[in-house]
Amino acid sequence: MDNLIPVNYDTEEPTVSARDLHEALEINKRFSAWFESNSQGFVENEDFTSVLTGTVVNNGAQRKLQDYKMSVDMAKHICLMSRTEKGKQIRQYFLDLEKAWNTPEQIFARALKMADRTIDKLKTEKAALIEDNERMKPKEIFADAVTASKDSILIGDLAKILKQKGIDIGQNRLFQKLRNNGYLIQRKGPSWNMPTQKSMEMGLFEVEERTITNPDGTTKIRKTTKVTGKGQQYFINKLLAAS
Incomplete structure (x- = not known):
C-alpha cells in the first residue's frame, strides 16, 4: 500500500x-x-x-x-x-x-503495545502509588466527600476529577479502563465507546445526540457518552477503593 x-x-x-x-x-x-x-x-x-x-x-x-x-x-x-x-x-x-x-493481528499488536506501555509506567509510578494509597486512608473520607452531581459530564472531565482525588489517570486511559471492564463498548464501529447495556441499566451513563449539518446540506448525528451524577460517584468511589 x-x-x-x-x-x-x-x-x-x-x-x-x-x-x-x-x-x-x-x-x-x-x-x-x-x-x-x-x-x-x-x-x-x-x-x-x-x-x-x-x-x-x-x-x-x-x-x-x-x-x-x-x-x-x-x-x-x-x-x-x-x-x-x-x-x-x-x-x-x-x-x-x-x-x-481492524484486522485481528493489528488489534492484538496494539493491545500488546498498550500493555507494555502500561507496565513500564506502573514500574516508574509504583512508589508514588504506594505513597498515595497511604495518604488517602481512610478511603471512606473521600467517598463521603463525593457528592452526586445533577449534571452529566464528559468522560474527560471525570478523568480530571479523578486526578484531583489522587488517581493518576488521563482521559485515554480512563476510556480504556471503562472498555476493558465492560462499561463501554469495545467493538470498533458506530457503537465504539458507547455505554454497554449493563452500564445503562445501572444508570451510569447517558448518550447526548446532536444533529450536525454538513457543508453539502446532508446531516449526521453526533453521539456523545456522558457520565451521570450517579456514575460519577460510582466510578470515583470504585477507583479510590481499588487504588
Whole structure:
C-alpha cells in the first residue's frame, strides 16, 4: 500500500495532519482559507484539534505553523468534498488503512503495545502509588466527600476529577479502563465507546445526540457518552477503593 499521506497512530484514534492532507490533495487555495471552509460542520476537540507544527525557513531557523490533527473520518469527508481524482484516491487509501487497522493481528499488536506501555509506567509510578494509597486512608473520607452531581459530564472531565482525588489517570486511559471492564463498548464501529447495556441499566451513563449539518446540506448525528451524577460517584468511589 503506497504511503500517500502519513497517519498518526500514537493517539487513541488515528489522526491526519490537515497540512499534509492539503498538500496531498494538491490544493492551490491558501491553507488557512481551505481549512476554514472545509471544517464547517465539524466539532473542534472531537473531529479535529488545533496544533502547532515546526518548519525550517531559509535561514535555518524554526518557524511555527498552525496545523490541525483531524480524525480519519473527517479527512475522508474532505477528500469526498474535493471532487477530484486525487481526493478519490486518498479517500480509498484511508478506507484500505481502516481495514488493515481492524484486522485481528493489528488489534492484538496494539493491545500488546498498550500493555507494555502500561507496565513500564506502573514500574516508574509504583512508589508514588504506594505513597498515595497511604495518604488517602481512610478511603471512606473521600467517598463521603463525593457528592452526586445533577449534571452529566464528559468522560474527560471525570478523568480530571479523578486526578484531583489522587488517581493518576488521563482521559485515554480512563476510556480504556471503562472498555476493558465492560462499561463501554469495545467493538470498533458506530457503537465504539458507547455505554454497554449493563452500564445503562445501572444508570451510569447517558448518550447526548446532536444533529450536525454538513457543508453539502446532508446531516449526521453526533453521539456523545456522558457520565451521570450517579456514575460519577460510582466510578470515583470504585477507583479510590481499588487504588
